[in-house]
Amino acid sequence: MANTAHPPVNPLSNLPGYTFQKALGTGAFGSVLLYRRQLSAGGPFEDVAVKVISREECADFNLVSREVHSHRQLVHPHVIRFKRLGLTPDRRFLYMAMEYADRGDLLDYLRRRGRFREHEARWFFQQLVFGLDYCHQRGVVNRDLKPENLLLKRTPDARQELTQGDLEHPFNLHLKIADFGLSKEGVHSLPKSRVGTVTYMAPEVLRAGPSRRYDGHKADIWSAGIVLYVMLFARAPFDDPLATTDKARRDATMQQILRGEWTAPASVPVSPECLDLLRGILAADPTVRLTLAQIMAHPWFSVGLPPAALTMNTVLVRQQTQQPPPYEQSVEEVNAVLLEAQRKAGGGGAGGGVGDMSDSGFMTMIEDELEEEQRRGNAPFMVDPYPGQAAGQAGGRQAAGQAAAAAARR
Numbered sequence: 001m002a003n004t005a006h007p008p009v010n011p012l013s014n015l016p017g018y019t020f021q022k023a024l025g026t027g028a029f030g031s032v033l034l035y036r037r038q039l040s041a042g043g044p045f046e047d048v049a050v051k052v053i054s055r056e057e058c059a060d061f062n063l064v065s066r067e068v069h070s071h072r073q074l075v076h077p078h079v080i081r082f083k084r085l086g087l088t089p090d091r092r093f094l095y096m097a098m099e100y101a102d103r104g105d106l107l108d109y110l111r112r113r114g115r116f117r118e119h120e121a122r123w124f125f126q127q128l129v130f131g132l133d134y135c136h137q138r139g140v141v142n143r144d145l146k147p148e149n150l151l152l153k154r155t156p157d158a159r160q161e162l163t164q165g166d167l168e169h170p171f172n173l174h175l176k177i178a179d180f181g182l183s184k185e186g187v188h189s190l191p192k193s194r195v196g197t198v199t200y201m202a203p204e205v206l207r208a209g210p211s212r213r214y215d216g217h218k219a220d221i222w223s224a225g226i227v228l229y230v231m232l233f234a235r236a237p238f239d240d241p242l243a244t245t246d247k248a249r250r251d252a253t254m255q256q257i258l259r260g261e262w263t264a265p266a267s268v269p270v271s272p273e274c275l276d277l278l279r280g281i282l283a284a285d286p287t288v289r290l291t292l293a294q295i296m297a298h299p300w301f302s303v304g305l306p307p308a309a310l311t312m313n314t315v316l317v318r319q320q321t322q323q324p325p326p327y328e329q330s331v332e333e334v335n336a337v338l339l340e341a342q343r344k345a346g347g348g349g350a351g352g353g354v355g356d357m358s359d360s361g362f363m364t365m366i367e368d369e370l371e372e373e374q375r376r377g378n379a380p381f382m383v384d385p386y387p388g389q390a391a392g393q394a395g396g397r398q399a400a401g402q403a404a405a406a407a408a409r410r
């Protein structure tokens, strides 16, 4: 698709306090850029990752609104923190400033380092599960968990001796869930997530359609299980690497997922407890799949965790519900930006309104994206985005618990 509204190199050039550093990457809908910003006049600086979304190409502001409001209220050590939504000085782009994860994503790290040892995989998996459980308790499902969307950030107390060349040791890294779906249906007409890998999708997601619903929480748990498998074995449980085209590979992968049959490579030694957990998570039938509470109670998962880590999320959610954490922008300010973006862009997508979003209404804002797609007559995920086209044209365990427990106290 012609990108008629490609952002300039430095779209915030006239925004006081923001200094461009470098481009971080490009997603389905726009760019992500690194900025250094001054928090107050003469005050300290911080690095922020800034997502830039073209207003012209944004087809559904309602969806953007929901994603922004979801992300904004997630305040957790294992979730990328949302900071601010605004319009660029030229008014052509929405920008979203977020916490910057300075060590790239889990996929890149895995590629460079090779498969993790079991205790290293557990370190990251514990963080993923804590972050995911928090999101679910706050009423937010992710539906796009994959190593590319799990970002890494050097821990403040990282130990120099744990670096390996230019690679940090896993125990120096905190995992943070990113990407709350801004790239999905509505923001761009051909979302990359639909085109991209099906590797992390649960069988019930592949089967979903207008008359077949699925539970997004269970689907997230499946995806987390695939992430664990990939960390342990550096390959996906469902795949056909010998397929000759991308489409054939995707089709074969989907069939394998639907059959729900997977094995662990015999060449990689993994403990029986770990395999038992994987079997519980990668159960094709979502009704027998382990819940997050069951995962957290599993002997393989809980190794090295202080008891407080396991109750942290409940405490945190209770505290945040009673007294919302200090957000940089009020809900009214965010809504004003969204309304402004929508108005000038000529009305935006279906429904349009953003006025029903409030802090108190947040907990009722549970996953209804599927419903929305169904209303629009889309059968998500079973759709081949390129019908009739050839493929290729489309262009320290203890520390985890301590971090968790410390966050619970904050």
Ligand SMILES: Nc1ncnc2c1ncn2[C@@H]1O[C@H](COP(=O)(O)OP(=O)(O)OP(=O)(O)O)[C@@H](O)[C@H]1O
Residues within 6 Å of the ligand: 024, 025, 026, 027, 028, 029, 030, 031, 032, 049, 051, 080, 098, 099, 100, 101, 102, 104, 105, 148, 149, 151, 178, 179, 183, 192, 193
């Ligand atoms: N908060 C962040 N800190 C550091 N890097 C980030 C941050 N957010 C995104 N990035 C990086 O920017 C790039 C683009 O991210 P983005 O989320 O837009 O796209 P994507 O995940 O590749 O695709 P899609 O959004 O379609 O799933 C990725 O390489 C990602 O790792």
